[in-house]
Amino acid sequence: MKATGTVHKYGDNIDTDVIIPARCLNISDRGELASHCMEDIDAEFVKKVRPGDMIVGGWNFGCGSSREHAPMVIKENGVSCVIAKTFARIFYRNAINIGLPILECEQASDAIQNGDRVEVDFDTGVIRNLTREESYTAAPFPAFIKEIIDADGLLNSIRRRMGK
Amino acid sequence: MGMTMSQKILAKKAGLDSVAPGQLINADVDMVLGNDITTPVAIDEFEKYGFDSVYSKTGISIVLDHFVPNKDIKAAQLSKRCREFAGKYGIEHFFDVGRMGIEHALLPEQGIVAPGELIVGADSHTCTYGALGAFSTGFGSTDMAAAMATGKCWFKVPSAIRFNLTGKPGRWVSGKDVILHIIGIIGVDGALYKSMEFGGEGLGNLSMDDRLTIANMAIEAGAKNGIFEVDEVTLAYEKGRVDRPFEIYAPDPDAVYDAVYDIDLSAIRPTVSFPHLPENTRTIDEVGEVRIDQVVIGSCTNGRMSDLAAAAEILRGRRVADGVRCIVIPGTQQIYKEAMEAGYLSDFIEAGCAVSTPTCGPCLGGYMGILAEGERCVATTNRNFVGRMGHVKSEVYLASPAVAAASAVAGKIAGPDSL
Numbered sequence: 001m002k003a004t005g006t007v008h009k010y011g012d013n014i015d016t017d018v019i020i021p022a023r024c025l026n027i028s029d030r031g032e033l034a035s036h037c038m039e040d041i042d043a044e045f046v047k048k049v050r051p052g053d054m055i056v057g058g059w060n061f062g063c064g065s066s067r068e069h070a071p072m073v074i075k076e077n078g079v080s081c082v083i084a085k086t087f088a089r090i091f092y093r094n095a096i097n098i099g100l101p102i103l104e105c106e107q108a109s110d111a112i113q114n115g116d117r118v119e120v121d122f123d124t125g126v127i128r129n130l131t132r133e134e135s136y137t138a139a140p141f142p143a144f145i146k147e148i149i150d151a152d153g154l155l156n157s158i159r160r161r162m163g164k
Numbered sequence: 165m166g167m168t169m170s171q172k173i174l175a176k177k178a179g180l181d182s183v184a185p186g187q188l189i190n191a192d193v194d195m196v197l198g199n200d201i202t203t204p205v206a207i208d209e210f211e212k213y214g215f216d217s218v219y220s221k222t223g224i225s226i227v228l229d230h231f232v233p234n235k236d237i238k239a240a241q242l243s244k245r246c247r248e249f250a251g252k253y254g255i256e257h258f259f260d261v262g263r264m265g266i267e268h269a270l271l272p273e274q275g276i277v278a279p280g281e282l283i284v285g286a287d288s289h290t291c292t293y294g295a296l297g298a299f300s301t302g303f304g305s306t307d308m309a310a311a312m313a314t315g316k317c318w319f320k321v322p323s324a325i326r327f328n329l330t331g332k333p334g335r336w337v338s339g340k341d342v343i344l345h346i347i348g349i350i351g352v353d354g355a356l357y358k359s360m361e362f363g364g365e366g367l368g369n370l371s372m373d374d375r376l377t378i379a380n381m382a383i384e385a386g387a388k389n390g391i392f393e394v395d396e397v398t399l400a401y402e403k404g405r406v407d408r409p410f411e412i413y414a415p416d417p418d419a420v421y422d423a424v425y426d427i428d429l430s431a432i433r434p435t436v437s438f439p440h441l442p443e444n445t446r447t448i449d450e451v452g453e454v455r456i457d458q459v460v461i462g463s464c465t466n467g468r469m470s471d472l473a474a475a476a477e478i479l480r481g482r483r484v485a486d487g488v489r490c491i492v493i494p495g496t497q498q499i500y501k502e503a504m505e506a507g508y509l510s511d512f513i514e515a516g517c518a519v520s521t522p523t524c525g526p527c528l529g530g531y532m533g534i535l536a537e538g539e540r541c542v543a544t545t546n547r548n549f550v551g552r553m554g555h556v557k558s559e560v561y562l563a564s565p566a567v568a569a570a571s572a573v574a575g576k577i578a579g580p581d582s583l
Contacts, residue, residue: 013352013353013441015547015549015550017528017529017547017549017550017551017552018549018550018551021529021551022201022230022528022529022530022552023529023530023534025201025230025231025530026231026235026236026238026239026242027238028204028238028241028242040550040551040556041550059353060352060353060356060386063352063353063386064288064547064549065287065288065528065547066202066285066286066287066288066290066302066303066304067201067202067304068202068205068286068304068305068306069205072205086353086356088353088356088386089356089357089386089388090288090302090303090304090383093303093304093307093318094303094304094305094306094307097304097306097307097310098304098306142188144188144318145188153306154306154307154310154318155209155212155213155306155309155310156213158213158310158313158314159213159214
């Protein structure tokens with residue numbers, strides 16, 4: 001599976017409060033919730049993001065609360081992949097559980113600039129920067145996690161395992 | 165190879181003789197927790213994928229605490245969804261307004277979580293129960309749906325950082341100062357994916373409330389869990405709360421750690437985290453002149469009885485400074501009642517504080533104390549991210565109840581000794 005898109009780049013310690021502020025967590029409608037994604041650090045994000053686009057962060061992306069609303073609104077905005085040096089662990093498992101691909105790659109996080117066009121091959125972990133004609137390699141997912149992503153989320157994979 | 169406390173609990177719950185860091189396992193959980201923000205999303209997923217039964221009526225806790233008493237219509241809808249789900253499936257540990265408390269103050273108090281258990285919760289501060297010697301960690305709503313349906317959860321086995329505690333904390337130094345001090349050393353991702361394991365000869369000098377505060381903020385160092393060795397303090401705390409048998413785990417003598425820190429509790433000063441990350445710590449001696457508009461004393465981090473006692477001792481017979489709002493939020497109904505009986509609530513009200521029913525409210529910028537542009541708050545809460553308590557140009561300074569109370573009186577960040 002591959003994805004291609006334009007990169008929206010942010011810094012270190014992007015926390016779940018800026019990905020989706022708690023004042024919005026009373027909203028049940030996912031489309032309405034998604035319209036507030038990143039608004040506290042990048043009010044233009046939801047206007048400029050296009051299906052397939054990618055988010056690139058630095059260290060500890062998604063730190064803070066356990067709110068699954070954070071990867072959910074990123075996915076809802078059509079983002080195909082998040083690349084960071086490291087992810088906070090609850091964000092990491094939430095993203096996998098809802099089928100939002102994420103890759104850890106320090107080199108990619110350093111080299112990719114805002115607005116670059118990037119192609120990601122999730123099977124190999126190869127990240128190609130089409131703008132700069134470079135490529136970087138992230139560790140591909142372990143089989144256990146790949147099964148969840150391939151099933152488009154944890155609950156699908158559990159249903160499959162239960163034979164339902 | 166020897167195992168850490170966390171690894172031993174995970175191995176047991178996964179039905180394995182041993183586990184190693186990085187290993188992916190499926191384990192049986194003892195308790196699944198959710199709140200009024202995360203549970204509705206879990207219910208959506210639970211129903212969307214056609215599950216129609218829960219693994220256990222007693223092994224699930226749903227606590228309405230973030231936006232209750234309902235702050236608005238949308239929040240009321242979320243609570244209603246939780247209430248109906250709990251009713252439909254006969255969830256025993258369902259806590260609504262009047263019985264509820266802030267989840268991480270409530271579950272230990274009620275004996276719903278115990279040493280040696282594996283607890284998962286759709287709230288990042290679920291790591292709090294590690295104070296009891298349990299393996300306890302936060303996860304998401306889809307995880308919660310899966311765990312409610314199956315009683316199982318997937319884990320990547322964490323490595324660990326060991327903290328050997330020595331000495332005795334000084335006057336006005338509490339668990340909050342200890343954990344802020346540690347986060348100041350290792351940073352907000354210093355324990356990423358890892359366990360923070362606490363033990364050592366100084367452990368006995370930390371009360372259970374101190375330990376709950378420390379374990380609560382393990383997530384603020386990126387940790388998967390914080391966990392304390394079990395001692396007499398733990399057993400005394402559990403007496404009368406937990407009547408089911410529980411297992412006590414200790415790390416193997418040859419357990420392997422990524423790093424070991426010696427923490428001398430007697431050397432720690434009252435500590436404050438400056439905006440906008442918990443790692444931006446300064447001792448009270450280094451804070452300088454920071455005028456404030458609001459103080460919040462409460463939250464899952466510091467809304468327990470000893471926290472209110474420390475604040476009351478400082479506020480008793482004093483006045484909150486002009487121009488400062490001080491909001492005190494007991495963590496649970498039981499704490500509220502005990503604080504009333506101890507006279508603390510009178511102390512707060514006479515000092516000019518607002519006293520609230522239990523709620524997470526202001527900690528996450530939900531309601532009950534939202535900050536305007538440019539305002540500053542000293543809070544006993546756990547996060548000081550951009551916009552955490554309100555306007556994106558507001559500021560949160562994290563501190564202990566003693567420092568927060570002293571700051572309310574001084575009108576600026578201040579230690580109790582300066583009053």
